[in-house]
Amino acid sequence: MSGLTAIYFTGIGSLMALCFAAYNFIRTKKEDTGNERMTKISGLIGRGANAYLKRQYRGVSMFFIALFVILCIMAACHLLSWFTPFAFITGGVFSGLSGFIGMRTATMANCRTTNAASKSLNKGLRVAFSAGSVMGFTVVGLGLLDLTIWYFILNFAFRNLAMNARLVQITSNMLTFGMGASSMALFARVGGGIFTKAADVGADLVGKVEAGIPEDDPRNPAVIADNVGDNVGDVAGMGADLYESYVGSIISTAALAVAADYGLKGVAVPMVIAALGVLCSIIGTFLIKTKEGASQKNLLKALRTGTYTSSILIIIASFFAIKFLLPDHMGVYIAILSGLLAGVLIGASTEYFTSDTYQPTRKLAESAETGAGTVIISGLSLGMMSTVVPVVIVGISVLVSYYASSHGGDFAQGLYGVGVSAVGMLSTLGITLATDAYGPIADNAGGIAEMAGLKPEVRDRTDALDSLGNTTAATGKGFAIGSAALTALALIVSYIDRIHSLDKSFTFNLAVNNPIVLVGLFVGGMLPFLFAALTMSAVGKAAEAIVIEVRRQFKEIKGLLLGKAEPDYERCVDMCTRSAQKLMIAPALIAVIIPVVFGMITGPDGVVAMLAGNTVTGFVLAIMMSNAGGAWDNAKKYIEAGHHGGKGSQQHRAAVVGDTVGDPFKDTSGPSINILIKLASMVSIVFAQLILTIHLL
């Protein structure tokens, strides 16, 4: 297979994914929407989500326009190529589009899932999973499409350059659209995360705790906002996030291929693996079949059959891909295996620490016996403890990928292997994301069942789907977190290459006993803490406003609590939207501004160290926050299922405090940190010339 054929193959993979997404979309749309009340509620949620995304994209476009202008000025000053500003914009647009399509599908599918679940658990799963597949395959399809298009544009534009010089131009420009995608993802995750958790916390604190009405009760003014939040945060945010991870891992690896002297074929490897992954994922989804009347356990088995088969298929397929493209470097294949295995193991560790079928979460639930204080202490300690296994796995995976791919100690080839392992981890994203995305759809479906006053068994079924989604999502999260660390490492190396390609005479002094490097490590290590502080306090502030508003409506709207009057849902949606828009600015800006400013002061040595410190602390903190949050959530559910006093008991109240803290941990700060560590690297790469010029002044 020649390199160019391989790139064409990527284009085909992209189209396959998009067609499969469209097929699933149409199939979902054909389903019945249920009764009038269900359709009405679904419409309310859809309109809220739409309004939010519109406002978000409007706000974010200011940021994009500003950065576009800055990049154009830099291009005019010959600090960048003229393609950079445009690549940046397309990355943002495609990332946003992934989120938007996922969200539209989810809001279309929620009442359909409710309706299907009112017939059987299995039918509910089919509709929700089908909708989740739209999102999964849209993300990978758009990602590969963007890659293919830009490859051909840049290949044409730089056709006069020799192959290697041309590939340098192609990959470095592609990194810019990675920066666009990451910026959009950060806004989507942070903004969506603030929205969803503010609504959730606000609805819970006043509705459940103070007024004593059940979750998703239609009398609660924040209930629609809560359901909108699931769509804008968990669906649209996650879509943009994983688009960024997927594309980021591919382009950072492609960039390393040039340094590793693998030429066009090396650039093609990550793309081909990704395209093969699409095919394997599609086959996997067809295996997810269950008999009517299947139990929850059988459903889980069916989902697992699908994802594991996809993984096995990609293991086989990528062997041939490497065999054809880099036959003398089969070590790269080991890197793919190690990446896939690492992803699965991190997922298993996540599940062990956060699922209520294992000791840690059960012990956490038990600690509720001695009150909220011990719940928090135990949860934080569980989260911190859960960082050990992923760190060890990533460490081993880095070493294995590096030494397997590095022929006789070639540095660049070894690091290319590390990049490829991240691509391997994310290759079956189509199906893993589908199993991840259907969870929030089921969650929404449950909300609609509650609000439309359907029979309790419908709610029980959607709850079963939701909790199934939590389990399968653990694997997806493992892949997202693990690939973030590996991609971030590949990006750091790309940064070093970039500086070398800009100024051949520049010599790095990256030894950790160089004071600039030490300071860089400290500043980089502090960034995720600052970022988490800002995002958490944003949730706190936004939630407080909702609490006050819900209290006001309970007091001022007469007959509301008796069910005789309708609350003003839209006001809550609007308030969440506005808070999220305002409060997402500061955390997003630090990811962009600090790397540039710090780089201007300390130069490239400091930047590399800062990126390394940021990656290390960010990785550990993200795992800790995600897992602690997941465990608190499930510990609460475990108690609600009748253990340790059950719903409404003293212990339950203590567990709810844990869950409240866990919400911003797992849905706002934790996942955003993954984006932060990559965005900081990409910003540094794009602004490399500027930093170098100013530093050398």
Place this chain on the structure above:
Amino acid sequence: MSGLTAIYFTGIGSLMALCFAAYNFIRTKKEDTGNERMTKISGLIGRGANAYLKRQYRGVSMFFIALFVILCIMAACHLLSWFTPFAFITGGVFSGLSGFIGMRTATMANCRTTNAASKSLNKGLRVAFSAGSVMGFTVVGLGLLDLTIWYFILNFAFRNLAMNARLVQITSNMLTFGMGASSMALFARVGGGIFTKAADVGADLVGKVEAGIPEDDPRNPAVIADNVGDNVGDVAGMGADLYESYVGSIISTAALAVAADYGLKGVAVPMVIAALGVLCSIIGTFLIKTKEGASQKNLLKALRTGTYTSSILIIIASFFAIKFLLPDHMGVYIAILSGLLAGVLIGASTEYFTSDTYQPTRKLAESAETGAGTVIISGLSLGMMSTVVPVVIVGISVLVSYYASSHGGDFAQGLYGVGVSAVGMLSTLGITLATDAYGPIADNAGGIAEMAGLKPEVRDRTDALDSLGNTTAATGKGFAIGSAALTALALIVSYIDRIHSLDKSFTFNLAVNNPIVLVGLFVGGMLPFLFAALTMSAVGKAAEAIVIEVRRQFKEIKGLLLGKAEPDYERCVDMCTRSAQKLMIAPALIAVIIPVVFGMITGPDGVVAMLAGNTVTGFVLAIMMSNAGGAWDNAKKYIEAGHHGGKGSQQHRAAVVGDTVGDPFKDTSGPSINILIKLASMVSIVFAQLILTIHLL
């Protein structure tokens, strides 16, 4: 001044400090112990603390004997000098002794402080501060004594070597007693921290929350354990901790002096600065005078006059010290200034984030309006936010010290400057520790006042002293945290020097894009999280046992709650002791074992990276935990003082949850992490030859 004269001068400084400590001890002892009930309670506390320390030293001695044997075997295999095992033991003994003397003084002084406070606030302050001074000056006196003695022993033993080779031997053996001191400090901090917080949390949860009896009520079976905890954790733990910081900063700097080619005079500089610091601190304490009937504000002013005067005096004195010892390197003087200034600024930042006179803690108290969940989110976010300023200060301080001391870019000289800045920061430890240590004494005095049923105004006065202590302690904490980061950096460089001195042909590859270095950074970055997880869950487990025991006593001892029967205080003390002994083992061992095992696998490159990752994450996490804990404590006190609903309100209960979480944060995990990061470095240095030998196999 010759180098040798300077070392003699250090010996004199040591004796001065010890005499001044003895003088204060005698003066405190002369005070009246108050009425019979007070004496009895103080006796109970003293006996409990004694019993605890005895058991702790017995347990720890097992560890010391085991390591002593290992070190002897290594010495027999020529992997170490024969002095090393003995130096290790003396470090441990002296560190333990510092804690023991401090604790004995504190338990002797508590009822005397109560009695003095029953006369006036000013008298109370004098007794408590005088007892605190015993601890402060014992720590510095014993530290300098140990240094001087070992200097002369080693100087005599290696008298046949040329001066530079001799100094290499002297300083590398001295680092071993640093390891002994750090090991003891870690046990003292972790064990004491578990004890004190288990007792505190246990007493609060059942006594205050469930039974509704006030704090320090004699009917609470855990009340004596709680007061014992203040002595074994806050006093003995802190004594051992700061002994380790003080000695560690001096010897790591002395070790760098050899690499920087400064010879004996360079080795003498940190010792002389420390000895001058003793003198300046003594002068400072004499300035702490207040008029009878002074307000709390005046007392604070008096304390500040003392500490600031000491700082100004050491600024003047160290100028002459450098002028005489290293006249051609006055840049080192700038390093001292930058260290002192950094310490003061970090202290100020700590105070800003944790004192209820500023916005952050007040806003934290306000967040109690919306419940325990938001209190936790806001507190964590406050703690994370508070890491920014110290990181920036330490970063600037490192760069200033480095560039001021490095003549024309000499690496070793620059890093010597970084070490000296840590010594500068800690030079006035005598007085800053005195202002830190009197807080727990006042706390205990308040407990006695309550239990002995004295007039409420006595308790009010001791509370005022305690809260005054919290404010002055902020500065002390700033010095401890800042110096830990700088000392850890100096130790990393000492490790590199040590490897070079063992194997001249070894070439480091410390670039952060080396995969071994990356993995080292990840593993090192994860260690503080693992450590914090273990220590926090230890507190949780131990507290749970106390909760159950206190509940049992309330139920089984008839008439207890009516005040007609005495609780079984000793059982609670005994349980805390046993839990602390058992649960401190795991966290302490990881600090010793992981560096050695990881080093054997990855070799020196990995070790350096691991130490760097550990220092960065540890520094940030320690600040976050200490400050969040401090802020929660003060937010609760702020509410108790009548804001936001006051004592017993819904908001107060929410704030108590924050305080419960904050207890292990600020008194167990946070301060222990400071020791962890230095101990890991020292262990690596001592086991360097072993690691090198095995790695090269």
